[in-house]
Amino acid sequence: xxxxxxxxxxxxxxxxxxxxxxxxxxxxxxxxxxxxxxxxxxxxxxxxxxxxxxxxxxxxxxxxxxxxxxxxxxxxxxxxxxxxxxxxxxxxxxxxxxxxxxxxxxxxxxxxxxxxxxxxxxxxxxxxxxxxxxxxxxxxxxxxxxxxxxxxxxxxxxxxxxxxxxxxxxxxxxxxxxxxxxxxxxxxxxxxxxxxxxxxxxxxxxxxxxxxxxxxxxxxxxxxxxxxxxxxxxxxxxxxxxxxxxxxxxxxxxxxxxxxxxxxxxxxxxxxxxxxxxxxxxxxxxxxxxxxxxxxxxxxxxxxxxxxxxxxxxxxxxxxxxxxxxxxxxxxxxxxxxxxxxxxxxxxxxxxxxxxxxxxxxxxxxxxxxxxxxxxxxxxxxxxxxxxxxxxxxxxxxxxxxxxxxxxxxxxxxxxxxxxxxxxxxxxxxxxxxxxxx
Amino acid sequence: xxxxxxxxxxxxxxxxxxxxxxxxxxxxxxxxxxxxxxxxxxxxxxxxxxxxxxxxxxxxxxxxxxxxxxxxxxxxxxxxxxxxxxxxxxxxxxxxxxxxxxxxxxxxxxxxxxxxxxxxxxxxxxxxxxxxxxxxxxxxxxxxxxxxxxxxxxxxxxxxxxxxxxxxxxxxxxxxxxxxxxxxxxxxxxxxxxxxxxxxxxxxxxxxxxxxxxxxxxxxxxxxxxxxxxxxxxxxxxxxxxxxxxxxxxxxxxxxxxxxxxxxxxxxxxxxxxxxxxxxxxxxxxxxxxxxx
Numbered sequence: 001x002x003x004x005x006x007x008x009x010x011x012x013x014x015x016x017x018x019x020x021x022x023x024x025x026x027x028x029x030x031x032x033x034x035x036x037x038x039x040x041x042x043x044x045x046x047x048x049x050x051x052x053x054x055x056x057x058x059x060x061x062x063x064x065x066x067x068x069x070x071x072x073x074x075x076x077x078x079x080x081x082x083x084x085x086x087x088x089x090x091x092x093x094x095x096x097x098x099x100x101x102x103x104x105x106x107x108x109x110x111x112x113x114x115x116x117x118x119x120x121x122x123x124x125x126x127x128x129x130x131x132x133x134x135x136x137x138x139x140x141x142x143x144x145x146x147x148x149x150x151x152x153x154x155x156x157x158x159x160x161x162x163x164x165x166x167x168x169x170x171x172x173x174x175x176x177x178x179x180x181x182x183x184x185x186x187x188x189x190x191x192x193x194x195x196x197x198x199x200x201x202x203x204x205x206x207x208x209x210x211x212x213x214x215x216x217x218x219x220x221x222x223x224x225x226x227x228x229x230x231x232x233x234x235x236x237x238x239x240x241x242x243x244x245x246x247x248x249x250x251x252x253x254x255x256x257x258x259x260x261x262x263x264x265x266x267x268x269x270x271x272x273x274x275x276x277x278x279x280x281x282x283x284x285x286x287x288x289x290x291x292x293x294x295x296x297x298x299x300x301x302x303x304x305x306x307x308x309x310x311x312x313x314x315x316x317x318x319x320x321x322x323x324x325x326x327x328x329x330x331x332x333x334x335x336x337x338x339x340x341x342x343x344x345x346x347x348x349x350x351x352x353x354x355x356x357x358x359x360x361x362x363x364x365x366x367x368x369x370x371x372x373x374x375x376x377x378x379x380x381x382x383x384x385x386x387x388x389x390x391x392x393x394x395x396x397x398x399x400x401x402x403x404x405x406x407x408x409x410x411x412x413x414x415x416x417x418x419x420x421x422x423x424x425x426x427x428x429x430x431x432x433x434x435x436x437x438x
Numbered sequence: 439x440x441x442x443x444x445x446x447x448x449x450x451x452x453x454x455x456x457x458x459x460x461x462x463x464x465x466x467x468x469x470x471x472x473x474x475x476x477x478x479x480x481x482x483x484x485x486x487x488x489x490x491x492x493x494x495x496x497x498x499x500x501x502x503x504x505x506x507x508x509x510x511x512x513x514x515x516x517x518x519x520x521x522x523x524x525x526x527x528x529x530x531x532x533x534x535x536x537x538x539x540x541x542x543x544x545x546x547x548x549x550x551x552x553x554x555x556x557x558x559x560x561x562x563x564x565x566x567x568x569x570x571x572x573x574x575x576x577x578x579x580x581x582x583x584x585x586x587x588x589x590x591x592x593x594x595x596x597x598x599x600x601x602x603x604x605x606x607x608x609x610x611x612x613x614x615x616x617x618x619x620x621x622x623x624x625x626x627x628x629x630x631x632x633x634x635x636x637x638x639x640x641x642x643x644x645x646x647x648x649x650x651x652x653x654x655x656x657x658x659x660x661x662x663x664x665x666x667x668x669x670x671x672x673x674x675x676x677x678x679x680x681x682x683x684x685x686x687x688x689x690x691x692x693x694x695x696x697x698x699x700x701x702x703x704x705x706x707x708x709x710x711x712x713x714x715x716x717x718x719x720x721x722x723x724x725x726x727x728x729x730x731x
Contacts, residue, residue: 081693082693085478085692085693085696088478088479088696089478092478092481109479112479112480112482113479113480113481113482114482189583192566192583194566200588200677201674201676201677202674256565256566257565257583257585257588257589258564258565258566258583258585258586258587258588259588260585260588260676260677261587261588261673261674261676261677266564269567270566270567273567275566275567395479395480398479398696399479399694399695399696401694402694402695405676406676406678406679407678409676409677409678409679410678410679412677413590413677413678415590415678
């Protein structure tokens with residue numbers, strides 16, 4: 001080999017190695033872009049992903065880009081199951097993220113880790129902020145600071161098979177006990193028909209929490225909803241035991257056996273395919289029910305109350321926040337205020353089936369009729385439907401779903417006793433409170 | 439001479455850097471994490487905790503369920519994947535009309551991702567709206583729907599069935615390649631000796647492809663042991679943790695608990711188990727003087 005060849009080979013190797021190393025660290029890419037030509041690239045990541053939702057968000061982004069030619073937005077949409085962890089990992093590694101979807105479940109954890117930026121300064125200067133509903137503001141806040149602007153609210157209600165109810169002359173149940181009785185009447189395993197679309201898999205705590213809260217009724221501390229007014233956890237009361245006893249009966253006597261493992265998709269699919277007669281869900285299922293079921297075969301009713309006649313209700317949701325490490329916070333806010341404007345937010349809520357965040361939008365006829373009407377009815381009856389604040393300030397809230405699901409399944413399958421299960425849940429929340437005080 | 443050495447070293451440098459960055463660094467980092475309290479939602483309090491993560495694992499009944507399940511999972515998946523794979527390879531070796539098309543179909547499961555396979559089988563196993571229950575009911579084999587994924591007695595069997603289906607293609611591909619390399623003279627000689635089909639399989643085919651069998655089963659056992667994707671798509675380890683294997687439990691610790699410390703401890707335990715298995719396997723095959731390792 002001649003010397004010249006050796007040198008050029010060495011140079012090539014060196015260049016390759018340098019290229020590899022440069023490829024490993026892409027941290028400074030977007031800050032470079034902002035330097036040349038004033039073009040800013042925002043990296044935005046969503047959490048509650050679904051193909052349809054991503055399409056809708058991308059359409060809004062396209063409009064934003066057209067109106068702001070100096071800002072480009074790169075949308076990252078990880079699969080729903082992994083999205084929050086992807087976000088956590090990216091934030092933890094201080095990767096370039098400017099706008100991120102923060103959830104009610106994750107906000108206090110992100111604040112705790114110093115991952116996200118308070119938005120008050122920006123929001124105070126935002127003209128549309130005055131029409132953002134109080135509940136949306138409270139959802140996006142930790143303490144007195146706003147950390148995300150919700151992109152829509154989720155609120156649970158009952159969906160039921162109007163045709164099956166008519167056949168048997170049934171009326172929508174008002175209490176959990178009635179729900180069980182009605183579900184039992186609809187159940188006929190020989191026809192593969194069950195009363196209740198049970199959810200024992202991921203997200204099972206939606207049902208157990210709702211039941212335990214409703215049974216505790218007035219005794220729940222609405223500001224600290226996993227605890228009663230005298231400071232014990234809601235799972236420590238005799239009412240909680242009665243609630244979970246009914247929960248077990250609801251599974252064993254009126255739900256498909258398989259549903260112990262069902263998550264969102266199976267639960268909804270069972271309802272739309274005519275296996276189950278009642279479904280408790282958020283308004284984002286309305287669209288798929290409208291697509292898959294004939295008109296008139298289903299209807300909505302308010303959430304069920306406990307023995308004292310009170311149902312506890314909370315709005316959940318996710319929204320847009322700014323990463324603390326972002327180098328383009330002004331541009332990021334520009335995007336967020338665009339996506340959260342009454343026009344964009346109302347359109348998104350209609351298209352995806354959510355309650356809009358602007359009070360002005362709920363005046364829209366669209367939300368006053370049909371399946372959305374029940375949600376407004378519930379809001380208009382605050383004596384029956386008590387609004388509580390979910391325990392989002394506890395960092396363990398995000399893990400609660402998993403803890404509840406596993407122990408709940410063990411209970412339903414007869415591997416654990418009711419008392420032990422309730423003790424476990426009780427001590428989980430007692431620990432959360434103790435850790436928060438530290 | 440010295441220049442040549444430098445040249446060789448610098449040529450190896452990129453590969454070395456890659457291996458360091460993507461194999462050894464994560465490996466070491468994982469081992470370090472196994473001794474740390476490393477939680478994704480509390481990154482400000484990362485600290486060394488000694489053997490606490492291992493102690494926690496050994497005090498967790500779910501860990502022992504997962505350990506036992508890992509055994510079943512590898513053993514039954516491997517045996518049935520191999521047997522069906524061999525049968526398929528023998529079938530595909532014979533020329534017949536449309537063999538190419540059939541081969542394509544037979545191998546397509548291997549092209550899908552494990553998670554996707556889990557999702558597909560989840561719907562097929564669904565007791566109310568799944569095709570398997572429907573089929574068995576119509577044929578009259580069962581009279582009541584079976585909760586394949588909700589009944590803990592069935593759940594592990596069900597995930598293994600899905601995994602067997604997934605892995606048949608791998609064995610079929612590898613064994614078919616080996617089968618096609620068996621010299622036809624050997625069969626001719628066997629014919630002259632009056633050997634029948636089964637005898638030919640036992641005395642000619644199998645001994646000839648034994649090295650391939652050993653290599654593929656060793657590899658596949660490690661892959662099956664390590665692969666949580668099917669279980670994740672199918673049952674998420676449920677109901678009540680009854681279908682977790684070690685690797686899915688490890689993933690669970692990361693995805694739901696964000697607990698990298700606990701997950702890394704399980705990872706380290708898995709490495710030790712795999713190491714023991716490999717040593718055992720290689721010793722046995724060496725004693726038989728059939729392994730080419």
